[in-house]
Amino acid sequence: MTATAPAAEATVRKSSPGAARGPRRRTGRIRRIGLPYLLLLPALLLELLVHLVPMVIGIVMSFKELTQFYIRDWGTAPWAGFDNYSVSVDFDAPVGKALFHSFLVTVAFTLLSVGLCWLIGTAAAVFMQDTFRGRGLLRALFLVPYALPVYAAVITWVFMFQHDNGLVNHVLHDQLGLTDKPSFWLIGDNSFIALLTVSVWKGWPFAFLIVMAGLQNIPRELYEAAALDGAGMIQQLRRITLPSLRPVNQVLILVLFLWTFNDFNTPYVLFGKSAPEAADLISVHIYQASFVTWNFGTGSAMSVLLLLFLLVVTGVYLALTSRGRRTAS
Amino acid sequence: MLSLALAASACGGGSSNGGGSNDSPKELTYWASNQGASIEVDKKVLQPELDKFEKQTGIKVKLEVVPWSDLLNRILTATTSGQGPDVLNIGNTWSASLQATGGLLPWDKAQFDKIGGKDRFVDSALGSTGTEGQDPAAVPLYSMAYALYYNKQKFAEAGIDAPPATWDELVAAGKKLSKDGNWGIAMEGSNPSENIHHAYVFAKQHGADFFTPDGKPDFTNDGVVTAVKQYVDLMAKDKIIAPGNAEYAQNQSVSDFAKGKTGMLLWQSASANLKSQGMSEDAYGIAPVPVQSGTPGAGKQVNSMVAGINLAVFKNTDNLDGATEFVKFMTSDAEQKILNTAYSSIPPVKAAQQDAAFNTPANAVLKDTLAKSAVALPQVPDESQFETAVGTAVKELFADAAAGRPVTTASVKAALTKAQQQMPTK
Numbered sequence: 068m069t070a071t072a073p074a075a076e077a078t079v080r081k082s083s084p085g086a087a088r089g090p091r092r093r094t095g096r097i098r099r100i101g102l103p104y105l106l107l108l109p110a111l112l113l114e115l116l117v118h119l120v121p122m123v124i125g126i127v128m129s130f131k132e133l134t135q136f137y138i139r140d141w142g143t144a145p146w147a148g149f150d151n152y153s154v155s156v157d158f159d160a161p162v163g164k165a166l167f168h169s170f171l172v173t174v175a176f177t178l179l180s181v182g183l184c185w186l187i188g189t190a191a192a193v194f195m196q197d198t199f200r201g202r203g204l205l206r207a208l209f210l211v212p213y214a215l216p217v218y219a220a221v222i223t224w225v226f227m228f229q230h231d232n233g234l235v236n237h238v239l240h241d242q243l244g245l246t247d248k249p250s251f252w253l254i255g256d257n258s259f260i261a262l263l264t265v266s267v268w269k270g271w272p273f274a275f276l277i278v279m280a281g282l283q284n285i286p287r288e289l290y291e292a293a294a295l296d297g298a299g300m301i302q303q304l305r306r307i308t309l310p311s312l313r314p315v316n317q318v319l320i321l322v323l324f325l326w327t328f329n330d331f332n333t334p335y336v337l338f339g340k341s342a343p344e345a346a347d348l349i350s351v352h353i354y355q356a357s358f359v360t361w362n363f364g365t366g367s368a369m370s371v372l373l374l375l376f377l378l379v380v381t382g383v384y385l386a387l388t389s390r391g392r393r394t395a396s
Numbered sequence: 397m398l399s400l401a402l403a404a405s406a407c408g409g410g411s412s413n414g415g416g417s418n419d420s421p422k423e424l425t426y427w428a429s430n431q432g433a434s435i436e437v438d439k440k441v442l443q444p445e446l447d448k449f450e451k452q453t454g455i456k457v458k459l460e461v462v463p464w465s466d467l468l469n470r471i472l473t474a475t476t477s478g479q480g481p482d483v484l485n486i487g488n489t490w491s492a493s494l495q496a497t498g499g500l501l502p503w504d505k506a507q508f509d510k511i512g513g514k515d516r517f518v519d520s521a522l523g524s525t526g527t528e529g530q531d532p533a534a535v536p537l538y539s540m541a542y543a544l545y546y547n548k549q550k551f552a553e554a555g556i557d558a559p560p561a562t563w564d565e566l567v568a569a570g571k572k573l574s575k576d577g578n579w580g581i582a583m584e585g586s587n588p589s590e591n592i593h594h595a596y597v598f599a600k601q602h603g604a605d606f607f608t609p610d611g612k613p614d615f616t617n618d619g620v621v622t623a624v625k626q627y628v629d630l631m632a633k634d635k636i637i638a639p640g641n642a643e644y645a646q647n648q649s650v651s652d653f654a655k656g657k658t659g660m661l662l663w664q665s666a667s668a669n670l671k672s673q674g675m676s677e678d679a680y681g682i683a684p685v686p687v688q689s690g691t692p693g694a695g696k697q698v699n700s701m702v703a704g705i706n707l708a709v710f711k712n713t714d715n716l717d718g719a720t721e722f723v724k725f726m727t728s729d730a731e732q733k734i735l736n737t738a739y740s741s742i743p744p745v746k747a748a749q750q751d752a753a754f755n756t757p758a759n760a761v762l763k764d765t766l767a768k769s770a771v772a773l774p775q776v777p778d779e780s781q782f783e784t785a786v787g788t789a790v791k792e793l794f795a796d797a798a799a800g801r802p803v804t805t806a807s808v809k810a811a812l813t814k815a816q817q818q819m820p821t822k
Contacts, residue, residue: 134820135777138476139498139711161817230798231640253643254586254795339465339645341588341788343795358469359784361493362820 122374129367138363151368162356166369168344169352173328176259176348180266181323185316187267188274193308196282206279213272221336224265228252228337253338258346265333270326274319281315282308317388324384325377349373416501416709416716424457424718427470429485429705431538431739433672435461441738449725455718464589468780474710475499482713483722486534487589488524488704489773489783495526495533496777501709501716502531511535511724521744523772524702534706535723536744538736540664541765542593542700544683550578550659551681559683563626566660566686570636573659580636581660582649585794588787591627592773593701594662595790598623600698600771601688606786611776615786615816616809624790625808632797642791642798653680664703667740667758682758684765692769700770704744742766781819789815 128141129151137144157163191209195202212220227234229252236249252261289307298306331350334342340359342351353373357366426446432438438461446457460481462470468490474480475497486494494500501507503525508514514522521539525532544566546559554573560566570580584590599606604619614620631637638658641649647669653661654673662685663669670680684692685699692699707726709719725731732748742762743749754763773779789811797803 135493135497138472139478141476161814165818230643231638249640251639251643251795251798254791255799339586341784341791344792358472360781360818360820361472 125367126371128363129371131364133362133364133367135361138361141363144364147364151364152372154365155368155372162365165347166349166352166356169347169349172259172345172347173349176263176266176346177324177327179263180270180327181320183263183267184270184274184323184327185320187271188276189278189312191271191275192278192282193304195279209275210272212269213276217269217332218336220269221265221333224261224268225253225337228261254343256343256345258338258343262334262337262346262348265337266327266330269333270323274323277315277319278312281312285311321381321384325381328377329373416711416713416719418717419714421715421718422455424455424483424715424722425481426457426459426722427467427481427484428459428461429467429487430461430463431705431741433669435463437672441735445726445731445734449722452725453718453721455715455721457722471499472497478712480710480712482710482715482719484708484710485537485705486708488521488534488536488702488706490780491524491526491533491706492775492777493780494708495530499711500533501711501713501719502533503535504531507531507720508535510720511727516727516745516747518744518746518749518766520702520766520770520772521704524704524775525706527775527777534708535727536704537707537726538705538739538741539744539766540703540705540741541762541770542597542662542664542685542703543666543761543765544685545653545661545663545666545670546681546683547653547656547659548679548681550656554659559681560686561684561691562689563686567630567634567636570630570634570660574636578656579638579652579658580634581630581662582644582652582658583630583637583641583662583794584644584647584649585631585637585642585798586645586791588784588791591787591790591794592783593703594627595620595624595786596773597685597698597701597771598627601696602626603696605774606782607774607776607778611774611778613778613782613816613819615812621805621809621812624793624812625803625805628790628793628797628803628808631794632803639798642794664700665740665742665762668738669740677758682761684761684769692765694769698769698771700765702766702770702772704741778819785815785818786812 130147130149131137131141131144132147132150133141133144154160154162155166158167195206226232230236230249233252235252236246240246240249250257252258285307289311290303293303293307329350330348331354334346334348334351335354338346338351340351340355342348342355349369353366353369356369357363428438428442430438432441439459442459442461446459450456464487467485467487471480471484471486471490471494475494480499486500495502503514505514517536518539521536522532525534525536544559550573551559551569554569556569556572560569566581573580583594596606599620602619602623604617604623606613606615606620608614631639631641638652641652649658649661650663650666650669651673652658653663654670654675667677667682671677687697687699690697707723709716709723713719726735727745729745729748732743732745733751733753736743736748737753740758742754742759743751748754749763753759774782776782793803793808793811796807
């Protein structure tokens with residue numbers, strides 16, 4: 068668009084030489100500088116509307132005492148100062164303690180899920196690096212969980228995890244005899260395993276996809292040279308593949324972390340509104356704090372705290388990894 | 397997550413005007429609750445009636461049947477944003493909570509007179525329309541009560557002569573029925589609302605309540621703890637409920653009963669549902685829900701909550717007159733007969749209740765229970781939070797029982813303490 072603007076201006080200038088040259092040139096310059104901004108404006112306004120406005124409103128809400136008595140006209144809700152925050156971070160009191168418990172569960176869940184997703188995804192990508200018959204089919208098959216709509220996929224898992232008629236118990240208990248009696252997967256402590264399973268199943272194809280793309284960029288010659296020097300498979304992996312994937316992995320891990328930490332759909336579809344304690348992820352916990360107890364002020368305060376935490380983690384992560392990259396180069 | 401929690405309220409805040417208008421007099425939006433076996437069934441029942449209403453008044457009603465899992469959230473979102481239906485069904489136990497939000501049109505005398513007066517309705521149903529002493533937030537539409545449904549053939553095979561009248565008798569009968577992969581009774585262990593309905597009646601039978609007289613949560617008093625333990629013990633100690641029921645929340649217990657996997661079922665107005673699942677009316681009997689001892693009545697002898705659906709007008713409606721007209725239509729004697737027959741519920745309208753259709757033996761039990769031994773759930777603003785908090789606590793206790801962990805007085809008390817801590821403090 069910047070290329071066409073001067074061209075158009077040139078034709079205008081050519082067709083009317085002489086008179087009123089000054090102002091026209093000025094409007095031309097304004098047009099030249101203004102046009103990109105003008106074209107950006109709709110996107111900018113939408114961005115403000117869709118992302119920033121709700122966020123700012125959320126931050127405002129977190130300073131209000133927004134209970135059921137005020138939700139109809141929440142402008143009238145009294146200001147609560149930092150009350151909602153102090154309730155959320157008072158880890159000796161019930162609300163804060165529950166939030167902290169949920170936070171720990173989420174951290175453990177995220178570390179395990181991201182780790183497993185990365186490991187399985189990378190392993191699969193590396194093994195699929197060489198061409199063999201049926202590679203394309205396998206690749207497509209691996210991507211299916213990622214392509215399925217979340218709700219449909221997780222609902223299927225709910226059926227499979229059912230105690231009485233579920234496929235998981237049928238295989239583990241009825242056929243393999245691994246358990247003494249059918250286990251509960253959707254309630255009680257096992258719910259953590261169920262959640263982790265679904266999350267990894269759903270998440271690893273993305274890691275697979277990204278690492279596979281990263282592998283395409285590693286020059287074949289490196290491997291050939293290494294092979295000539297007598298490096299085995301493991302050494303090639305350690306010395307060539309992993310270091311070359313470093314920039315890809317940095318982004319991949321961050322994205323997986325943010326998605327998993329914030330995941331709402333999986334636990335919500337799996338367990339409904341009240342998740343079992345062992346699988347009480349923070350997103351559902353905050354949802355419950357706002358929608359189930361009808362206290363949107365506290366819920367917003369918790370959301371803001373979550374946002375701050377993720378900002379800090381992301382910032383530190385980026386600072387650390389980019390410093391690593393600088394020293395490496 | 398941030399945006400999710402906030403999105404609902406982000407567009408709101410502009411609804412400071414005092415109430416409805418009549419800007420679009422020819423149209424209404426109606427949110428119905430899921431009363432039939434499925435949402436499709438509801439549409440089939442309601443649409444002909446809505447067409448009738450359009451013929452009479454020229455007002456077109458747009459129907460949406462909202463599943464129970466979404467209904468309360470949808471109402472909350474509508475209240476916050478001011479964008480909602482004109483007329484809506486609410487679970488009658490939510491009346492006081494929703495009344496407190498100010499989102500529903502209060503039914504004062506003038507408003508009630510437009511639909512024929514408050515005294516057209518049965519008292520017990522009016523007792524679940526909002527906080528006492530305030531104008532009701534809604535009008536009773538369908539009334540229901542819990543009853544004990546029992547499989548006649550299974551009872552005969554197990555040598556049980558009569559339906560149990562006390563809990564001891566129920567446990568004894570349940571033990572006889574629990575064999576060869578069959579079980580005594582079915583429960584919805586993961587459904588917080590079902591858990592609350594039972595726990596509340598058990599508490600009343602022990603002379604206890606979940607709230608103090610001035611409306612403060614009191615979940616850990618001895619009566620309540622004993623009551624909740626007695627309920628969960630049906631699975632934990634008496635072992636007459638299949639452990640798998642701990643994760644039931646989609647009315648699987650009704651299917652189990654219809655298929656003959658369990659011999660008994662505690663349910664509200666189940667006839668239509670059982671019929672749609674292929675169980676013939678001769679196959680089961682209906683008896684009052686057991687009490688601790690003696691016969692059902694008032695006070696400690698209650699054996700059901702006042703279950704039911706209320707019809708409310710959304711305060712922000714842009715067709716106030718039409719909405720009122722629609723409520724009048726839905727609560728008219730003729731419509732009450734049609735709708736309550738279709739849903740096997742009892743009309744809360746006195747005149748309609750006299751109709752022969754509601755004097756069958758099945759309905760007699762329900763009518764009798766509603767008239768003599770049903771108790772309204774607490775009509776306090778925190779009611780819906782109470783349903784979720786305590787209902788979830790009981791769900792976790794069922795999970796313990798199902799996994800074979802001991803359910804003790806201490807563990808029940810701990811679960812209830814946690815529930816009470818989640819309640820709003822202001």
